[in-house]
Amino acid sequence: MKQQAADILDTKTLTVQDAIDKYKVASTKTWWQKTGNYRIAFLYLLPSLLLFSVFMFYPMIYSLYLSFFFTDAQGTASAFVGWENYTYLFQSAAFRNSVGVTLLFVLYTVPSSVIIALFLALLANEKLRGIGLYRTIFASTLGMSVAASAVIWLFMFHPTAGILNAALTSINLPALSWLQDSTMALVSVAITTIWMNTGFSFLILLGGLQNIDEHLYESARIDGAGYFYRLRRITVPMLSPTLFFIITITFINSFQSFGQVDILTGGGPAEATNLIIYSIYKEAFIYYQFGPASAQAIILFGAVLLLTLLQFKFGEKKVHYQ
C-alpha cells in the first residue's frame, strides 16, 4: 500500500500531454455519437436560426447590397452607384441633421426615462396599503400600443383643442406650439416616448428593487445611514445590473422610435424630429429610394452596434453583480 503511494508521488513531473500520450484511449464513439450535441443544438436552434436568417439577416444583407444601388420604381436594384449613397449621406445636411436629432432624442429620452422609472419604482417599493393599485397604474403604459399612445398625445398636444394648451392658458401662460415649433417638437415627441417607456422600465426596476436583500437595509439602518445614503450606497449599486439592462434596452428602443414620430410629427417641422429610423422609412416607403434608405439603415445598425459594444465595455465595469 505504501509502495503504491510512493509510485504515485514519483509521477509528479507527469504533464497532461504525457498522460494523454501514454493513456489516452481511442474513443469508440462514432462520429455520429460525438456530434450529438451539435445535432441537438442545430435541431433546437433551427427554428430560430431559420427565422432570423429569413427575417433578420437576409434583409440586412440585402440592405447592404441595395445600399450600393439606386432602385427603380419597382424597388429592384437597377443602377450600381458604388459608395455614392454613403458619400451623399455624409455630405447631406439633412442626414447630419437626422444624426444630430437622433442623438439629441436619445439624450432627452434615455436618462429621463430611467430616472423617472427609478423614482416611481422607489415610491412603489414602499410597503403601504393599496400599493398594488399604484403599481398597476405606473405599469399601465406597457399595455398601451404606440398607435394608441401617440394618438392620445397628439390630441393633448393639439394647438387649440389640446388639454395641455388649455391648462397653460388657464393659468395665464402662453400656449405652446408643441409640435409645430422646431425645438419644442422634439421635446414633445420625447415626452410621449418617455411616457410610453416608463411602464416597462418601472416594472423591471421594481422587480430589481424587490430582489435586493432586506438585510442590507436593516444593517445599514442599524449603522444609522439616512435614506439618501442608503439609496446611493445600497440601492443603486445593488440595482446596477437591472439599471444596466434597462439603460441598454431604453437606449436601443430610443434609436428605433418610429410610431410616435409617424403619428405626431411625420418627422417635421423642418425635419426637427426626423430621427434616422424615420428618415429611413420615409426614404424607402414614401420616396421609394431603397438605395439611400438601405445605406442609412446600415449606418444606423453600425452605430447602434458600436455604441452598444462601448456601453458593454465601459458600462458593465460599473455594474455590481451579486
Next chain:
Amino acid sequence: MEEGSVKLKHISKSYDKQTFAVKETSVDIQPGEFFVLVGPSGCGKSTMLRMIAGLEEITAGEIYIHGKSANDTPPSRRRISMVFQNYALYPHLTVEENILFGLKVRKVPKKEQLRLCLEATDMLGMTEFLKRKPRELSGGQRQRVALARAVVSQMPICLMDEPLSNLDAKLRGQMRTEIRQLQQKLGITMIYVTHDQVEAMTMGDRMMVLKDGEVQQIGKPLDIYNNPANEFVANFIGAPPMNITEAEVQRDGSLRVHHNNSLTLLPASSNMKMHLGVRPEHILLTKTQETDWELSVKISTVEILGNETLLTFEVGETLWKAKIPGQWHYEKGQVTTIHINKQHIHLFDGRTGKMLPESVGVARKPAAVQGGASI
C-alpha cells in the same frame, strides 16, 4: 460478470490541457464495497465521481464498469444511480413523482413502480410524505427522498456526491448510519464523495485520499489512519490533526525537537530534513511504562470538553494539540512535560512529505533518552 465493480486505469482529467483536475488514478472497486473518495474541496474527488457517472469525459485512461469498458457509455447506460449534494429533486413534482421519475422514463410497469416506491419509502420512513412537494420537506427528508430515488432504481452501483453536507451535525450522524446500513442491506456498490474525514472513516470499507487531483493513499480507514502515506494524509485524517514539527537531525542520527530531549532513531543521516508527527491522543501527561520520550512544553490554551480535555501548547514554532481523557485544569503559560511512546511517532521526509517507512517500529531502542530533564 463482475456486476457492480468499477475499475479505473490511469484515469486523468484535464479541462485546460495544462493542469490536471484528476491525475493518473488507478483503483479497483469491488462489488458490494463502500468506497469513499475523500479530500479537501477542489481536490478532484467530485470530478472523479462524475467521470465514473459519465457526466464528465475522461481525458486519458480507461474505466471499466461491471467489468466492461465504459469510457463511451452514456450515464443512463452505466446502470448506476446517483445522489447529489443538493438532492436534485424536481421542485414541481411530488415526492412520489420524484421517486418514480426514473422508473417512468425506463417504462417500468405501473404495479412494479408502486411496489418499489412503497418498499423504498418504507425503508426510509417517508411513506407519509408521498404527496408533498420537495419545498414542504425538511433537509433530512429531502435527503431521504433522494436516497429513495436511488434505491428504487435498483442499480448495482450508487454514487453519492457529498450527500450529507447540507445537513446539521446531529442529523448527519444519523444519516451516516442509515446510508451504511442501506448499502449493506441492498448489497450494492457505493462510491461516496465527502470532504469530511469522519464520514470517510466511519462509513467506508476503503477510501481514497485525494489532494490537488492526485491520489495520496488508498486503503482501509484504519490502515490509513495508522500509517498515513504522507504528511498531508496524516494531517487530513484524524481530528484534531496530527501534530507535525520540524525535527533537527543531530550528528549521531538522533532527533531533537526545539531544544528538547533528543530521540534516537536509526537510521537517519544527518543531512536529512525531517518532520516528526504525533497524534494528539498519543500524547500523555504522565509517564507510563509505555512512554519513552518526554518533552517540556508551555501550555497556551486549555479546552475542557467534559469527557476529555484539549490542550494546546507551543513546541518550537508550532502549536501541538493533545487530547487527554478526563478534565484537566492548567493555566495558560504553565510549563509542563508531555510523554510519548516512540512507537507512536511518525517521521516524514522533510522535502517530499513522504512517510519514512522505517521510522516507526524499527528504531525502537528502549529509552534512548539523552540528556535533558523533566520539569
Next chain:
Amino acid sequence: MKKTLFFMSVSLLTLAACASNEEGETNEAEAEGEASAEEVDEETNNEAEISEEVVEIEFWHGMGGGLGDTLEALVDDYNASQEEFHITPEYQGSYEELLTQFRTVGGTETAPALVQMFEVGTKYMIESGYITPVQEWIDKDGYDVTQLEENILSYYTVEDELYSMPFNSSTPALYFNKDMFEEAGLDPENPPRTFSEIKEAAEKLTDEDTYGFSMLGHGWFFEQLIATQSADYVDQENGRTADATEVLFGGEEGLRAYEWLNEMNEAGTFEYYGRDWDDLRAAFQTENVAMYMDSSAGTKDAINNAGFEVGVSFIPHADEIDPNGVVIGGASVWMGSGISEEEQQGAWEFMKWFNQPEVQAEWHVNTGYFATHPEAYNEPVVEGEHEEYPQLRVPIEQLQATVPSSATQGALITVFPESREQVVTSLEELYQGTSPEDALQMAVEGSNRAIEVSERASE
C-alpha cells in the same frame, strides 16, 4: 384597479354588442343605407352562395374617417343596383401607404382591380405597367368622356389619353371668418384676393389671440400658388411632353410665394400650425386664425363646426399676375391590368356608374368633393345643398374659371411625394427664420436630386 378595468371593459363590450345589434335592425328596416363592413362581408358570402356568376372586384382606397364610410355606402349602393358584379372596398391606409402597397403587389395576384391613387402618384401609375388606361375602355365602349368636368380630366390626361377615372377631386380655397372681418372693419363680401391684400387684411385681423393668416404644411398649397401664376412646377411642359429633368418652381413665381409667407410670418400675422390638417382647422374653428387655405372637400365641415359665419373665396394670387386658377387635387381611380376581362368590365361599369350625375350629386353633397359630371350640380339634391351652403359654389366657380394650361394641368413627376416633402421642409425652415431665397433653394436642390436619382435608376 382590476375591478375598475374589468367593469369598464364589460360595459364597453356590452355597449358594443348593443350598438351593432341596433345597427343591424335599422339596416333591415331601411333595406339600404350604411352597412358595417361586417355586413358587407356577410353579404358577399351570401351572394357568392346564391350565384356563382357574381364577379368579385376589389377596390383599394385610402379614405379614412367619415370619408371612408361615405365611400363604402356608395359602393353598397352600386352593389345593390346590379347583380353582376360585387365591389369590395378595402382600406389601405393613407395615400402614401396605399401607393406603397400597390407598388409592391402591382402585377401580382393580390393586386386589386380598382385602386384609388392620389394625384401625385399619377406618373408612377402610368409608368408602372400594372394598370390599363381607362381610355381603352372608353374607346371600346364608346363612352362620351367629354361630358365630364374638363378641368378635372385634364390632370389625368396624358398625350390625349385618359389614364384614370376622376374620383374624388378637390381644390384649395381661401376660408375666412366673416365675423372677424366685420369686427376688423373688412368687407366680408369682398375678401382679399392678392398677396398684398391678404397681407394687409391679415395685419388688421391679427390681435392678441388671433393670427390673420395660416397655411397648412402641405406641398399642395404651394403648388397652387405657383400654378395660379401660370408657372410650371417642372420643365418639359410640367413633365407632360417628356420626363421632367428639373424643377422650375425655384423661379420668381416661387420666390414671390415664399417672400409673401415670410413677410407675414415676420410681421407676426401668420402662424404655422404644422402638417396636420386637423390642427389648422381647429385653430380656425376656435378663432385663433382668421383666414386659411383648405381643401374644398372640407367646406361643409368648416361651416358646420364653426360658431361664426364662414366665408369661402378664391385662393390668393400674386399681385403682378392675373390668377390662372387652380390645379386639381385629390385622387382618381385606376384599373389594374393583368386581371380578367370580366373583372375589368366590372371595374369599368363601376366607373361609369360612379360618374353618373345622380351618383355624383350624392357624392358631392356627402363629401364636399367636386362632382366629376357638371350636370350633377343641377340635381335637386345639390341645388338644395348649395342653397343651404352657398359657400360650396365658390370652389366650383374657381375650378370652372381656371385657364387651361400646362401649369394648371398639374405636374407629372415620379418623385412628386419626395419633392413635396422637400417643399414643406423648406417652408418650415422659412418659418424658423431661413431667408426665402435659401429656403426655396433647398427645396429646389432636394427635388432636383430626387429627379436625378430616379432618372439614373431607371436608365
Next chain:
Amino acid sequence: MKRKMILYALLTLAAFVMFFPIMYAFSVSFMTSEDILSRRLLPSSPTLDNYRDVLVSVPILHYLMNSFIVASTATLGMLIVSALAAFIFAFIPFKGRQAVFLLFISTLLIPWEATMIPNFFTIQSLGWMNNYLALTIPFFALAFGTFLLRQHFKTVPQELYEAAQVEGLSNFQFFYKVVVPYAKTSFVTLGIFGFLTTWNMYLWPLLVTTNDTVRTVQIGLRRLQADEVATNWGLVMAGVILVIIPTLILLAAGQKQLQKGLAKGAIK
C-alpha cells in the same frame, strides 16, 4: 406617519400624471364635438354615440378578434421557438455556442423598420399576404425572449440536468418534463410580454394585409383618423379605448408575474 402622508401624496401625484392621458382619452371618448372644441376635461353630457359610431364605421370587433388570434398565435410560437433556443444556450454546450448566442443577441440591434422592405418582398413571394402567417411567423424568433428564458433556465440547478442524464432522460424529455415546468413563471412573463407586443404592432400589419380578413385592431385605430376632412376626436378616442382595454386588463392581471419574471431576466 408624516412619512406615510408624504409617500401617499407623491404616489398619488405620480399616478395622476402617469394615468392622466389614459383617463383623459376615456373622458373624451364620451364627449360630443362641442365639448371637445371647448376643451372640457369631463363630458358635459356623456354620450355613447362615439362608441356606436366606431362600431358602425369600422369592423372593430372583427379586428379585435383578429388581433386576438394573431397575438395568441405569435405568443405561443414565440414561446416555443425561444424556449428551444434558450434550452441549448443554457444546457447543451458545443464549440461556438457563445458566438451563436452573440449572433442571436445582435438581432436586438437590427431595427425592424430597416428590414421591413426585404421582409415585405419575402412575405409576398411566400404568398403570405392577407394571411395570419405573415403576422405571426416573423415574430416567432425573438432574441429578447431567448435571452430572458435562457437567464431563467440557467437557474435550473445543473444537478437536475445531471440527475436526468443518470436516469436516462433524453434531452427533449428533460426539456419538457423538467425545464419547462421549472421555468413556468418565465413562460408566463414572456407570454404576457409577447402578447402585448404583438397586439400593439402597427405598421407591419398594415403592410402585409390588403383587406379586412386578418387585419388587426391597431389598423382600425389608424382608419379612424382622416386626412382631408376633420378628425372626429371623440370617435378616435372611443376607438383608442376599445383597443387598449384588452391589453390593460391583461397587464393588470399579470402585472406581478411580469414584474418578477422580467426582473429575473434583467439580472445576470
